[in-house]
Amino acid sequence: MAIDKISKDRQKEAEQMQNVLLLLNHLVENEETTLKLIIGCLYDVGAVNLINQKVTGERQNRVARTLAGMSKPAAKVLALRWFKKNCPTLIVNWLQSKVSLRPDPDPEPVPSVAEVVSSDNSEAALLQKSAIPRSQVREIKQLRSQIKILSGLLLCTMTALGGTAVWQVYQVSLESSTAKPELQPVTTSPNEQIQ
CATH class of the missing domain: 4.10.280 (MYOD Basic-Helix-Loop-Helix Domain, subunit B)
Known part of the structure; x- marks a missing residue:
């Protein structure tokens, strides 16, 4: 009886996590503009930090920043496609690990x-x-x-x-x-x- 209850709970959990995945996919589709803005902001910050880290000369740094600005639209399209394909599943897996309340086999500080x-x-x-x-x-x-x-x-x-x-x-x-x-x-x- 206890094993049957556990399997029903697991099945219910799987169904609910599937619902969360569907809702996240829906959210991603409906909030595409917001995602594009977030990706654009992240691209700007990441590109500047990468260029400042890798390019030391002032003139080369300006040229690299200009080139980064030119490639931003293509990077946004690729990043949005990757986000739509991968992030809902990654978020669901992370959320499931948080709500499972199972003891961590490695309770060392993160x-x-x-x-x-x-x-x-x-x-x-x-x-x-x-x-x-x-x-x-x-x-x-x-x-x-x-x-x-x-x-x-x-x-x-x-x-x-x-x-x-x-x-x-x-x-x-x-x-x-x-x-x-x-x-x-x-x-x-x-x-x-x-x-």
Whole structure:
């Protein structure tokens, strides 16, 4: 009888979490404009921080910021697509872990994001500073390597888009400066032909 009640509770929990997922998907679809604004703000902050961290020269920094501004629409589209595809499920899983009230197998204190990000990359240092389990340390290191790869791809994309834009502007200005004025055909009126 107790096992039957537990299985019914689990089934009810699964149904409710499926409802939460559907509601989150609905929210994402209805609040697309809000999501675009949030993504735009995050892109602005992240791009400036990444450029300030990676590009040291003042002139190169300005150019990189200009290129980042040019690539913002494409990044927003890709980020919105990723968000719609992945975030409702991630949020549901996180919420379910919070409401399950199951005892944590690893009740060690969880460090803040700032502590984890600011610490150095070595596994031993992460384990000493924050008492993070080894599996989470590996996950953090994988995420850091993915961030580095994505940062490099973003920088390459911004450079390529910026270079393309500069090339197009150069081509247009070159064509307009070397364009020959077209000669207008001379038309004569019937009165002028008689004379």
